[in-house]
Amino acid sequence: MNQIIFQHDSVLSDVHMFLPMARQRMTRLNNVGQPVFISKFKFLSNAEKPERNDEGTRENSDTETHSAQGEDEEEDSERNVEPALDEDGDLDVTHRPRNDSTEDSSSRSREVVCPVILKQSHNSALQNEEDQDDEADECFDDIIRLEHTMATPLEDVGKQVWRGALLLADFILSEPLLFKGATVVELGAGAGLTSVIMATLAKRVYCTDVGEDLLSMCRRNISLNEHMIERAGGEVRVRQLDWLQSDLCTDPDVDLSWTEEEVADIHDNTSFIIAADVCYDDDLTDGLFRTLYRLCNNFAHACTVFISIEKRFNFTLRNMDVSCDAYNHFRHCLSQLEDLVDGQCSYTVEQIPSTFPQFLQYERIDQLELWKVTAKRVPFDGAQSNSEQCTS
Ligand SMILES: C[S@@+](CC[C@H](N)C(=O)[O-])C[C@H]1O[C@@H](n2cnc3c(N)ncnc32)[C@H](O)[C@@H]1O
Known part of the structure:
Protein backbone atom coordinates (compact mmCIF):
# COMPACT_ATOMS: atom_id res chain seq x y z
CA MET A 1 0.00 0.00 0.00
CA ASN A 2 1.67 3.21 -1.16
CA GLN A 3 -1.17 5.57 -0.50
CA ILE A 4 -3.77 5.84 2.17
CA ILE A 5 -7.20 6.80 1.00
CA PHE A 6 -9.00 9.34 3.15
CA GLN A 7 -12.79 9.13 3.13
CA HIS A 8 -14.85 12.22 3.82
CA ASP A 9 -15.80 10.86 7.25
CA SER A 10 -12.27 9.74 8.19
CA VAL A 11 -10.55 10.97 11.32
CA LEU A 12 -6.80 10.75 11.68
CA SER A 13 -4.89 10.94 14.94
CA ASP A 14 -2.13 13.55 15.13
CA VAL A 15 0.23 10.79 16.17
CA HIS A 16 -0.09 9.37 12.64
CA MET A 17 -0.80 12.61 10.83
CA PHE A 18 2.68 13.60 9.86
CA LEU A 19 3.39 10.68 7.56
CA PRO A 20 0.04 9.95 5.96
CA MET A 21 1.53 9.16 2.56
CA ALA A 22 4.90 7.81 3.60
CA ARG A 23 5.72 4.21 2.88
CA GLN A 24 4.95 2.22 5.96
CA ARG A 25 4.92 -1.31 7.11
CA MET A 26 1.48 -2.70 6.59
CA THR A 27 1.15 -5.99 8.37
CA ARG A 28 -2.30 -7.19 7.41
CA LEU A 29 -5.88 -6.29 6.64
CA ASN A 30 -8.13 -6.55 9.66
CA ASN A 31 -11.50 -8.29 9.75
CA VAL A 32 -13.26 -5.25 8.30
CA GLY A 33 -10.71 -4.81 5.50
CA GLN A 34 -8.78 -1.89 6.99
CA PRO A 35 -5.00 -1.90 6.48
CA VAL A 36 -3.20 -2.45 9.78
CA PHE A 37 0.23 -0.86 10.24
CA ILE A 38 2.86 -1.44 12.86
CA SER A 39 4.74 1.41 14.49
CA LYS A 40 7.43 1.62 17.10
CA PHE A 41 7.11 3.98 20.03
CA LYS A 42 10.55 4.53 21.45
CA PHE A 43 11.24 6.09 24.83
CA LEU A 44 13.33 9.22 24.71
CA SER A 45 16.78 8.98 26.19
CA ASN A 46 17.50 11.05 29.31
CA ALA A 47 19.14 13.81 27.31
CA GLU A 48 15.97 14.43 25.36
CA LYS A 49 13.78 14.94 28.39
CA PRO A 50 12.64 18.48 29.06
CA GLU A 51 13.70 20.34 32.21
CA ARG A 52 11.51 19.34 35.11
CA ASN A 53 10.96 19.79 38.80
CA ASP A 54 12.12 17.42 41.50
CA GLU A 55 9.05 15.29 42.13
CA GLY A 56 8.82 11.80 40.69
CA THR A 57 12.31 11.58 39.27
CA ARG A 58 12.93 8.36 37.40
CA GLU A 59 16.18 7.54 39.14
CA ASN A 60 14.56 4.56 40.85
CA SER A 61 12.33 3.68 37.98
CA ASP A 62 12.16 0.03 37.02
CA THR A 63 11.39 1.14 33.52
CA GLU A 64 14.46 3.32 33.05
CA THR A 65 15.25 2.89 29.43
CA HIS A 66 18.26 2.72 27.17
CA SER A 67 18.68 3.85 23.63
CA ALA A 68 17.95 1.04 21.19
CA GLN A 69 19.65 2.94 18.42
CA GLY A 70 23.27 3.97 18.71
CA GLU A 71 24.09 7.52 19.71
CA ASP A 72 25.45 8.19 16.22
CA GLU A 73 22.26 7.00 14.64
CA GLU A 74 20.21 9.26 16.90
CA GLU A 75 22.36 12.26 16.07
CA ASP A 76 22.07 11.42 12.39
CA SER A 77 18.30 11.22 12.57
CA GLU A 78 18.17 14.58 14.30
CA ARG A 79 20.37 16.17 11.64
CA ASN A 80 18.64 14.49 8.69
CA VAL A 81 15.02 15.47 8.79
CA GLU A 82 14.73 14.56 5.09
CA PRO A 83 13.65 10.95 4.57
CA ALA A 84 16.56 8.70 3.62
CA LEU A 85 16.58 5.93 1.02
CA ASP A 86 17.84 2.51 1.95
CA GLU A 87 20.07 0.38 -0.28
CA ASP A 88 17.03 -0.90 -2.21
CA GLY A 89 15.74 2.57 -2.83
CA ASP A 90 12.89 2.24 -0.32
CA LEU A 91 11.98 5.22 1.79
CA ASP A 92 13.29 4.62 5.27
CA VAL A 93 11.47 7.23 7.26
CA THR A 94 12.47 8.05 10.79
CA HIS A 95 10.89 11.20 12.12
CA ARG A 96 12.49 12.58 15.22
CA PRO A 97 11.94 15.89 17.00
CA ARG A 98 14.18 18.74 15.98
CA ASN A 99 16.40 19.54 18.91
CA ASP A 100 17.61 23.05 18.39
CA SER A 101 19.23 24.16 21.63
CA THR A 102 18.73 27.80 20.65
CA GLU A 103 14.93 27.45 20.85
CA ASP A 104 13.18 28.31 24.08
CA SER A 105 11.27 25.67 26.02
CA SER A 106 7.82 26.76 24.83
CA SER A 107 8.74 26.31 21.19
CA ARG A 108 10.51 23.03 22.01
CA SER A 109 7.28 21.68 23.49
CA ARG A 110 5.66 22.12 20.10
CA GLU A 111 8.16 20.02 18.21
CA VAL A 112 6.52 17.75 15.71
CA VAL A 113 7.01 14.15 16.59
CA CYS A 114 5.60 10.84 15.56
CA PRO A 115 6.37 7.17 15.91
CA VAL A 116 9.26 5.61 14.11
CA ILE A 117 7.60 4.13 11.04
CA LEU A 118 9.12 1.04 9.53
CA LYS A 119 9.31 0.32 5.85
CA GLN A 120 6.91 -2.08 4.22
CA SER A 121 8.34 -5.44 3.35
CA HIS A 122 8.20 -6.66 -0.26
CA ASN A 123 10.46 -9.65 -0.41
CA SER A 124 11.44 -12.48 1.85
CA ALA A 125 14.95 -11.12 2.42
CA LEU A 126 13.52 -7.87 3.72
CA GLN A 127 10.92 -9.77 5.73
CA ASN A 128 13.73 -11.78 7.33
CA GLU A 129 15.54 -8.56 8.16
CA GLU A 130 12.41 -7.18 9.73
CA ASP A 131 11.83 -10.35 11.71
CA GLN A 132 15.38 -10.02 12.97
CA ASP A 133 14.73 -6.36 13.82
CA ASP A 134 11.63 -7.40 15.76
CA GLU A 135 13.58 -10.03 17.64
CA ALA A 136 16.27 -7.45 18.41
CA ASP A 137 13.60 -5.05 19.71
CA GLU A 138 12.60 -7.66 22.25
CA CYS A 139 15.99 -7.20 23.91
CA PHE A 140 15.12 -3.64 24.78
CA ASP A 141 12.71 -2.24 27.28
CA ASP A 142 12.41 1.06 25.49
CA ILE A 143 10.53 0.17 22.32
CA ILE A 144 6.83 -0.53 22.23
CA ARG A 145 5.51 -2.01 19.01
CA LEU A 146 1.88 -1.44 18.24
CA GLU A 147 -0.47 -2.37 15.47
CA HIS A 148 -2.86 0.40 14.50
CA THR A 149 -4.95 1.56 11.59
CA MET A 150 -5.06 5.01 10.08
CA ALA A 151 -7.75 7.45 9.06
CA THR A 152 -10.64 5.47 10.50
CA PRO A 153 -14.31 6.37 10.64
C1 LIG B 1 -10.21 8.40 20.86
S1 LIG B 1 -10.15 6.69 21.25
C2 LIG B 1 -8.87 6.64 22.47
C3 LIG B 1 -8.16 5.32 22.44
C4 LIG B 1 -6.92 5.27 23.35
N1 LIG B 1 -7.29 5.45 24.74
C5 LIG B 1 -5.92 6.31 22.94
O1 LIG B 1 -5.90 7.39 23.56
O2 LIG B 1 -5.16 6.08 21.99
C6 LIG B 1 -11.63 6.48 22.28
C7 LIG B 1 -11.82 5.08 22.80
O3 LIG B 1 -13.05 5.00 23.50
C8 LIG B 1 -13.64 3.74 23.18
N2 LIG B 1 -15.11 3.74 23.38
C9 LIG B 1 -16.04 4.40 22.66
N3 LIG B 1 -17.27 4.07 23.08
C10 LIG B 1 -17.11 3.18 24.09
C11 LIG B 1 -18.03 2.48 24.93
N4 LIG B 1 -19.36 2.61 24.80
N5 LIG B 1 -17.53 1.66 25.86
C12 LIG B 1 -16.20 1.50 26.00
N6 LIG B 1 -15.28 2.12 25.23
C13 LIG B 1 -15.74 2.96 24.28
C14 LIG B 1 -13.31 3.58 21.72
O4 LIG B 1 -13.48 2.24 21.27
C15 LIG B 1 -11.88 4.05 21.68
O5 LIG B 1 -10.97 3.02 21.93
Whole structure:
Protein backbone atom coordinates (compact mmCIF):
# COMPACT_ATOMS: atom_id res chain seq x y z
CA MET A 1 0.00 0.00 0.00
CA ASN A 2 1.67 3.21 -1.16
CA GLN A 3 -1.17 5.57 -0.50
CA ILE A 4 -3.77 5.84 2.17
CA ILE A 5 -7.20 6.80 1.00
CA PHE A 6 -9.00 9.34 3.15
CA GLN A 7 -12.79 9.13 3.13
CA HIS A 8 -14.85 12.22 3.82
CA ASP A 9 -15.80 10.86 7.25
CA SER A 10 -12.27 9.74 8.19
CA VAL A 11 -10.55 10.97 11.32
CA LEU A 12 -6.80 10.75 11.68
CA SER A 13 -4.89 10.94 14.94
CA ASP A 14 -2.13 13.55 15.13
CA VAL A 15 0.23 10.79 16.17
CA HIS A 16 -0.09 9.37 12.64
CA MET A 17 -0.80 12.61 10.83
CA PHE A 18 2.68 13.60 9.86
CA LEU A 19 3.39 10.68 7.56
CA PRO A 20 0.04 9.95 5.96
CA MET A 21 1.53 9.16 2.56
CA ALA A 22 4.90 7.81 3.60
CA ARG A 23 5.72 4.21 2.88
CA GLN A 24 4.95 2.22 5.96
CA ARG A 25 4.92 -1.31 7.11
CA MET A 26 1.48 -2.70 6.59
CA THR A 27 1.15 -5.99 8.37
CA ARG A 28 -2.30 -7.19 7.41
CA LEU A 29 -5.88 -6.29 6.64
CA ASN A 30 -8.13 -6.55 9.66
CA ASN A 31 -11.50 -8.29 9.75
CA VAL A 32 -13.26 -5.25 8.30
CA GLY A 33 -10.71 -4.81 5.50
CA GLN A 34 -8.78 -1.89 6.99
CA PRO A 35 -5.00 -1.90 6.48
CA VAL A 36 -3.20 -2.45 9.78
CA PHE A 37 0.23 -0.86 10.24
CA ILE A 38 2.86 -1.44 12.86
CA SER A 39 4.74 1.41 14.49
CA LYS A 40 7.43 1.62 17.10
CA PHE A 41 7.11 3.98 20.03
CA LYS A 42 10.55 4.53 21.45
CA PHE A 43 11.24 6.09 24.83
CA LEU A 44 13.33 9.22 24.71
CA SER A 45 16.78 8.98 26.19
CA ASN A 46 17.50 11.05 29.31
CA ALA A 47 19.14 13.81 27.31
CA GLU A 48 15.97 14.43 25.36
CA LYS A 49 13.78 14.94 28.39
CA PRO A 50 12.64 18.48 29.06
CA GLU A 51 13.70 20.34 32.21
CA ARG A 52 11.51 19.34 35.11
CA ASN A 53 10.96 19.79 38.80
CA ASP A 54 12.12 17.42 41.50
CA GLU A 55 9.05 15.29 42.13
CA GLY A 56 8.82 11.80 40.69
CA THR A 57 12.31 11.58 39.27
CA ARG A 58 12.93 8.36 37.40
CA GLU A 59 16.18 7.54 39.14
CA ASN A 60 14.56 4.56 40.85
CA SER A 61 12.33 3.68 37.98
CA ASP A 62 12.16 0.03 37.02
CA THR A 63 11.39 1.14 33.52
CA GLU A 64 14.46 3.32 33.05
CA THR A 65 15.25 2.89 29.43
CA HIS A 66 18.26 2.72 27.17
CA SER A 67 18.68 3.85 23.63
CA ALA A 68 17.95 1.04 21.19
CA GLN A 69 19.65 2.94 18.42
CA GLY A 70 23.27 3.97 18.71
CA GLU A 71 24.09 7.52 19.71
CA ASP A 72 25.45 8.19 16.22
CA GLU A 73 22.26 7.00 14.64
CA GLU A 74 20.21 9.26 16.90
CA GLU A 75 22.36 12.26 16.07
CA ASP A 76 22.07 11.42 12.39
CA SER A 77 18.30 11.22 12.57
CA GLU A 78 18.17 14.58 14.30
CA ARG A 79 20.37 16.17 11.64
CA ASN A 80 18.64 14.49 8.69
CA VAL A 81 15.02 15.47 8.79
CA GLU A 82 14.73 14.56 5.09
CA PRO A 83 13.65 10.95 4.57
CA ALA A 84 16.56 8.70 3.62
CA LEU A 85 16.58 5.93 1.02
CA ASP A 86 17.84 2.51 1.95
CA GLU A 87 20.07 0.38 -0.28
CA ASP A 88 17.03 -0.90 -2.21
CA GLY A 89 15.74 2.57 -2.83
CA ASP A 90 12.89 2.24 -0.32
CA LEU A 91 11.98 5.22 1.79
CA ASP A 92 13.29 4.62 5.27
CA VAL A 93 11.47 7.23 7.26
CA THR A 94 12.47 8.05 10.79
CA HIS A 95 10.89 11.20 12.12
CA ARG A 96 12.49 12.58 15.22
CA PRO A 97 11.94 15.89 17.00
CA ARG A 98 14.18 18.74 15.98
CA ASN A 99 16.40 19.54 18.91
CA ASP A 100 17.61 23.05 18.39
CA SER A 101 19.23 24.16 21.63
CA THR A 102 18.73 27.80 20.65
CA GLU A 103 14.93 27.45 20.85
CA ASP A 104 13.18 28.31 24.08
CA SER A 105 11.27 25.67 26.02
CA SER A 106 7.82 26.76 24.83
CA SER A 107 8.74 26.31 21.19
CA ARG A 108 10.51 23.03 22.01
CA SER A 109 7.28 21.68 23.49
CA ARG A 110 5.66 22.12 20.10
CA GLU A 111 8.16 20.02 18.21
CA VAL A 112 6.52 17.75 15.71
CA VAL A 113 7.01 14.15 16.59
CA CYS A 114 5.60 10.84 15.56
CA PRO A 115 6.37 7.17 15.91
CA VAL A 116 9.26 5.61 14.11
CA ILE A 117 7.60 4.13 11.04
CA LEU A 118 9.12 1.04 9.53
CA LYS A 119 9.31 0.32 5.85
CA GLN A 120 6.91 -2.08 4.22
CA SER A 121 8.34 -5.44 3.35
CA HIS A 122 8.20 -6.66 -0.26
CA ASN A 123 10.46 -9.65 -0.41
CA SER A 124 11.44 -12.48 1.85
CA ALA A 125 14.95 -11.12 2.42
CA LEU A 126 13.52 -7.87 3.72
CA GLN A 127 10.92 -9.77 5.73
CA ASN A 128 13.73 -11.78 7.33
CA GLU A 129 15.54 -8.56 8.16
CA GLU A 130 12.41 -7.18 9.73
CA ASP A 131 11.83 -10.35 11.71
CA GLN A 132 15.38 -10.02 12.97
CA ASP A 133 14.73 -6.36 13.82
CA ASP A 134 11.63 -7.40 15.76
CA GLU A 135 13.58 -10.03 17.64
CA ALA A 136 16.27 -7.45 18.41
CA ASP A 137 13.60 -5.05 19.71
CA GLU A 138 12.60 -7.66 22.25
CA CYS A 139 15.99 -7.20 23.91
CA PHE A 140 15.12 -3.64 24.78
CA ASP A 141 12.71 -2.24 27.28
CA ASP A 142 12.41 1.06 25.49
CA ILE A 143 10.53 0.17 22.32
CA ILE A 144 6.83 -0.53 22.23
CA ARG A 145 5.51 -2.01 19.01
CA LEU A 146 1.88 -1.44 18.24
CA GLU A 147 -0.47 -2.37 15.47
CA HIS A 148 -2.86 0.40 14.50
CA THR A 149 -4.95 1.56 11.59
CA MET A 150 -5.06 5.01 10.08
CA ALA A 151 -7.75 7.45 9.06
CA THR A 152 -10.64 5.47 10.50
CA PRO A 153 -14.31 6.37 10.64
CA LEU A 154 -15.36 7.82 14.00
CA GLU A 155 -16.64 4.50 15.34
CA ASP A 156 -13.16 2.99 14.90
CA VAL A 157 -11.05 5.75 16.47
CA GLY A 158 -9.79 3.28 19.07
CA LYS A 159 -7.69 1.60 16.38
CA GLN A 160 -5.45 4.66 16.19
CA VAL A 161 -3.14 5.95 18.91
CA TRP A 162 -4.05 9.36 20.30
CA ARG A 163 -1.89 12.01 21.91
CA GLY A 164 -3.87 11.70 25.14
CA ALA A 165 -2.55 8.13 25.46
CA LEU A 166 1.01 9.44 25.19
CA LEU A 167 0.39 12.15 27.79
CA LEU A 168 -1.11 9.63 30.20
CA ALA A 169 1.76 7.21 29.50
CA ASP A 170 4.26 9.97 30.33
CA PHE A 171 2.48 10.62 33.62
CA ILE A 172 2.51 6.92 34.51
CA LEU A 173 6.23 6.67 33.75
CA SER A 174 6.91 9.76 35.86
CA GLU A 175 5.21 8.16 38.91
CA PRO A 176 6.64 4.64 39.08
CA LEU A 177 6.27 4.33 42.85
CA LEU A 178 2.63 5.38 42.79
CA PHE A 179 1.58 2.61 40.42
CA LYS A 180 4.00 -0.10 41.54
CA GLY A 181 2.13 -3.35 42.24
CA ALA A 182 -1.34 -1.81 41.76
CA THR A 183 -4.46 -3.28 40.19
CA VAL A 184 -5.62 -0.92 37.45
CA VAL A 185 -8.59 -0.71 35.09
CA GLU A 186 -8.15 1.15 31.81
CA LEU A 187 -11.34 2.37 30.12
CA GLY A 188 -11.43 2.90 26.33
CA ALA A 189 -7.91 1.53 25.96
CA GLY A 190 -7.97 1.44 22.15
CA ALA A 191 -4.75 0.00 20.73
CA GLY A 192 -3.50 -0.63 24.27
CA LEU A 193 -0.43 1.62 24.53
CA THR A 194 -1.25 3.00 27.98
CA SER A 195 -2.07 -0.43 29.38
CA VAL A 196 1.28 -1.77 28.16
CA ILE A 197 3.11 1.10 29.85
CA MET A 198 1.07 0.71 33.03
CA ALA A 199 1.79 -3.03 33.13
CA THR A 200 5.53 -2.32 33.35
CA LEU A 201 4.75 -0.98 36.85
CA ALA A 202 1.41 -2.34 38.02
CA LYS A 203 0.67 -5.88 39.09
CA ARG A 204 -2.39 -6.32 36.89
CA VAL A 205 -4.07 -4.14 34.28
CA TYR A 206 -7.57 -4.79 33.01
CA CYS A 207 -7.39 -3.24 29.56
CA THR A 208 -10.96 -2.62 28.46
CA ASP A 209 -12.83 -1.37 25.42
CA VAL A 210 -15.60 -2.48 23.05
CA GLY A 211 -15.69 -4.07 19.59
CA GLU A 212 -14.47 -7.48 18.57
CA ASP A 213 -12.02 -6.24 15.96
CA LEU A 214 -10.54 -3.52 18.19
CA LEU A 215 -10.18 -5.85 21.15
CA SER A 216 -8.46 -8.49 19.04
CA MET A 217 -5.98 -5.88 17.77
CA CYS A 218 -5.45 -4.71 21.34
CA ARG A 219 -4.77 -8.29 22.40
CA ARG A 220 -2.21 -8.68 19.62
CA ASN A 221 -0.51 -5.49 20.83
CA ILE A 222 -0.31 -6.85 24.35
CA SER A 223 1.33 -10.01 22.94
CA LEU A 224 3.75 -7.95 20.84
CA ASN A 225 5.00 -6.31 24.04
CA GLU A 226 4.67 -9.29 26.34
CA HIS A 227 8.45 -9.50 26.82
CA MET A 228 8.44 -6.05 28.41
CA ILE A 229 5.41 -6.74 30.57
CA GLU A 230 6.63 -10.15 31.73
CA ARG A 231 10.08 -8.85 32.56
CA ALA A 232 8.49 -6.27 34.84
CA GLY A 233 6.29 -8.92 36.47
CA GLY A 234 3.05 -7.30 35.27
CA GLU A 235 0.02 -8.72 33.54
CA VAL A 236 -2.58 -7.33 31.13
CA ARG A 237 -6.02 -8.83 30.70
CA VAL A 238 -7.98 -7.51 27.74
CA ARG A 239 -11.69 -7.43 28.54
CA GLN A 240 -14.92 -6.01 27.18
CA LEU A 241 -16.32 -3.08 29.09
CA ASP A 242 -19.05 -1.05 27.42
CA TRP A 243 -19.87 2.27 29.11
CA LEU A 244 -23.38 2.03 27.73
CA GLN A 245 -24.08 -1.23 29.59
CA SER A 246 -24.79 -1.21 33.30
CA ASP A 247 -23.11 -4.54 34.05
CA LEU A 248 -19.88 -6.25 33.18
CA CYS A 249 -20.48 -9.11 30.77
CA THR A 250 -19.84 -12.42 32.56
CA ASP A 251 -21.32 -14.69 29.89
CA PRO A 252 -18.64 -17.36 29.33
CA ASP A 253 -19.81 -17.80 25.72
CA VAL A 254 -18.89 -14.19 24.92
CA ASP A 255 -15.29 -13.55 23.91
CA LEU A 256 -13.29 -11.47 26.39
CA SER A 257 -16.05 -11.48 28.98
CA TRP A 258 -15.27 -11.38 32.71
CA THR A 259 -15.04 -14.31 35.08
CA GLU A 260 -16.67 -13.98 38.49
CA GLU A 261 -13.18 -14.04 40.02
CA GLU A 262 -12.10 -11.11 37.87
CA VAL A 263 -15.17 -9.10 38.84
CA ALA A 264 -14.37 -9.78 42.49
CA ASP A 265 -10.72 -8.88 41.86
CA ILE A 266 -11.51 -5.45 40.41
CA HIS A 267 -14.02 -4.74 43.16
CA ASP A 268 -11.63 -5.75 45.92
CA ASN A 269 -8.31 -4.55 44.58
CA THR A 270 -8.57 -1.74 42.03
CA SER A 271 -6.84 1.40 43.17
CA PHE A 272 -6.57 3.22 39.83
CA ILE A 273 -8.75 3.75 36.79
CA ILE A 274 -7.10 5.33 33.77
CA ALA A 275 -8.62 6.61 30.53
CA ALA A 276 -7.02 8.45 27.63
CA ASP A 277 -8.86 10.64 25.15
CA VAL A 278 -12.26 9.15 25.83
CA CYS A 279 -14.47 12.26 25.85
CA TYR A 280 -15.37 13.24 22.30
CA ASP A 281 -19.09 12.49 22.17
CA ASP A 282 -21.45 13.73 24.88
CA ASP A 283 -23.55 10.56 25.08
CA LEU A 284 -20.43 8.44 25.40
CA THR A 285 -19.02 10.84 28.00
CA ASP A 286 -22.22 10.45 30.03
CA GLY A 287 -21.83 6.65 29.73
CA LEU A 288 -18.19 6.89 30.79
CA PHE A 289 -19.06 8.89 33.92
CA ARG A 290 -21.88 6.51 34.78
CA THR A 291 -19.36 3.67 34.50
CA LEU A 292 -16.87 5.49 36.72
CA TYR A 293 -19.57 6.09 39.28
CA ARG A 294 -20.71 2.45 39.29
CA LEU A 295 -17.19 1.09 39.48
CA CYS A 296 -16.12 3.41 42.30
CA ASN A 297 -19.26 2.61 44.25
CA ASN A 298 -18.48 -1.10 44.03
CA PHE A 299 -14.83 -0.80 44.96
CA ALA A 300 -13.80 -1.81 48.44
CA HIS A 301 -11.19 0.96 48.62
CA ALA A 302 -10.63 4.53 47.60
CA CYS A 303 -9.80 4.84 43.93
CA THR A 304 -7.96 7.45 41.92
CA VAL A 305 -8.97 8.09 38.33
CA PHE A 306 -6.67 9.72 35.78
CA ILE A 307 -8.27 10.98 32.57
CA SER A 308 -6.37 12.67 29.76
CA ILE A 309 -8.21 14.81 27.27
CA GLU A 310 -7.34 16.95 24.28
CA LYS A 311 -9.34 20.15 24.14
CA ARG A 312 -10.37 20.20 20.48
CA PHE A 313 -11.85 23.31 18.97
CA ASN A 314 -14.43 22.89 16.20
CA PHE A 315 -16.63 25.21 14.27
CA THR A 316 -20.27 24.35 14.94
CA LEU A 317 -23.33 25.54 13.11
CA ARG A 318 -25.18 25.44 16.42
CA ASN A 319 -22.89 28.08 17.90
CA MET A 320 -21.88 29.63 14.58
CA ASP A 321 -18.47 29.85 16.17
CA VAL A 322 -15.46 27.85 17.19
CA SER A 323 -16.06 26.00 20.46
CA CYS A 324 -14.91 22.94 22.35
CA ASP A 325 -18.25 21.35 23.20
CA ALA A 326 -16.93 17.86 24.02
CA TYR A 327 -14.38 19.34 26.43
CA ASN A 328 -17.02 21.58 28.04
CA HIS A 329 -19.29 18.59 28.56
CA PHE A 330 -16.41 16.67 30.14
CA ARG A 331 -15.81 19.55 32.57
CA HIS A 332 -19.53 19.67 33.32
CA CYS A 333 -19.53 15.95 34.16
CA LEU A 334 -16.49 16.43 36.41
CA SER A 335 -18.32 19.21 38.28
CA GLN A 336 -21.42 17.07 38.68
CA LEU A 337 -19.35 14.24 40.09
CA GLU A 338 -17.66 16.57 42.55
CA ASP A 339 -21.02 18.00 43.67
CA LEU A 340 -22.59 14.58 44.06
CA VAL A 341 -23.95 13.71 47.51
CA ASP A 342 -25.18 10.13 47.51
CA GLY A 343 -23.92 8.88 50.87
CA GLN A 344 -21.67 6.33 49.16
CA CYS A 345 -18.62 8.05 47.70
CA SER A 346 -17.27 11.56 47.71
CA TYR A 347 -15.29 12.82 44.76
CA THR A 348 -12.60 15.46 44.47
CA VAL A 349 -11.34 16.73 41.15
CA GLU A 350 -8.10 18.45 40.24
CA GLN A 351 -6.12 19.12 37.11
CA ILE A 352 -2.56 17.83 37.06
CA PRO A 353 -0.14 20.33 35.53
CA SER A 354 1.55 18.84 32.47
CA THR A 355 5.02 19.56 33.82
CA PHE A 356 6.06 15.92 34.24
CA PRO A 357 8.88 14.76 31.97
CA GLN A 358 8.33 13.55 28.45
CA PHE A 359 9.37 9.97 27.89
CA LEU A 360 7.64 9.45 24.56
CA GLN A 361 7.73 11.37 21.33
CA TYR A 362 4.72 13.52 20.55
CA GLU A 363 3.73 17.13 20.48
CA ARG A 364 2.70 18.03 24.04
CA ILE A 365 0.42 20.90 23.11
CA ASP A 366 -1.25 23.13 25.69
CA GLN A 367 -4.65 21.63 24.82
CA LEU A 368 -3.59 18.26 26.22
CA GLU A 369 -4.79 18.01 29.81
CA LEU A 370 -4.66 15.45 32.58
CA TRP A 371 -7.35 15.31 35.28
CA LYS A 372 -7.38 13.42 38.55
CA VAL A 373 -10.56 12.31 40.34
CA THR A 374 -10.29 10.85 43.81
CA ALA A 375 -13.20 8.69 44.96
CA LYS A 376 -13.45 7.97 48.66
CA ARG A 377 -16.07 5.89 50.40
CA VAL A 378 -18.13 7.81 52.95
CA PRO A 379 -19.63 6.14 56.02
CA PHE A 380 -23.36 5.56 55.47
CA ASP A 381 -25.30 8.39 57.09
CA GLY A 382 -28.58 8.10 55.26
CA ALA A 383 -27.79 11.05 53.02
CA GLN A 384 -30.28 11.48 50.26
CA SER A 385 -29.38 10.09 46.88
CA ASN A 386 -28.79 12.92 44.48
CA SER A 387 -28.69 11.23 41.12
CA GLU A 388 -27.46 13.52 38.40
CA GLN A 389 -27.55 13.21 34.67
CA CYS A 390 -24.00 11.90 34.38
CA THR A 391 -24.25 9.31 37.09
CA SER A 392 -27.81 8.02 37.15
C1 LIG B 1 -10.21 8.40 20.86
S1 LIG B 1 -10.15 6.69 21.25
C2 LIG B 1 -8.87 6.64 22.47
C3 LIG B 1 -8.16 5.32 22.44
C4 LIG B 1 -6.92 5.27 23.35
N1 LIG B 1 -7.29 5.45 24.74
C5 LIG B 1 -5.92 6.31 22.94
O1 LIG B 1 -5.90 7.39 23.56
O2 LIG B 1 -5.16 6.08 21.99
C6 LIG B 1 -11.63 6.48 22.28
C7 LIG B 1 -11.82 5.08 22.80
O3 LIG B 1 -13.05 5.00 23.50
C8 LIG B 1 -13.64 3.74 23.18
N2 LIG B 1 -15.11 3.74 23.38
C9 LIG B 1 -16.04 4.40 22.66
N3 LIG B 1 -17.27 4.07 23.08
C10 LIG B 1 -17.11 3.18 24.09
C11 LIG B 1 -18.03 2.48 24.93
N4 LIG B 1 -19.36 2.61 24.80
N5 LIG B 1 -17.53 1.66 25.86
C12 LIG B 1 -16.20 1.50 26.00
N6 LIG B 1 -15.28 2.12 25.23
C13 LIG B 1 -15.74 2.96 24.28
C14 LIG B 1 -13.31 3.58 21.72
O4 LIG B 1 -13.48 2.24 21.27
C15 LIG B 1 -11.88 4.05 21.68
O5 LIG B 1 -10.97 3.02 21.93
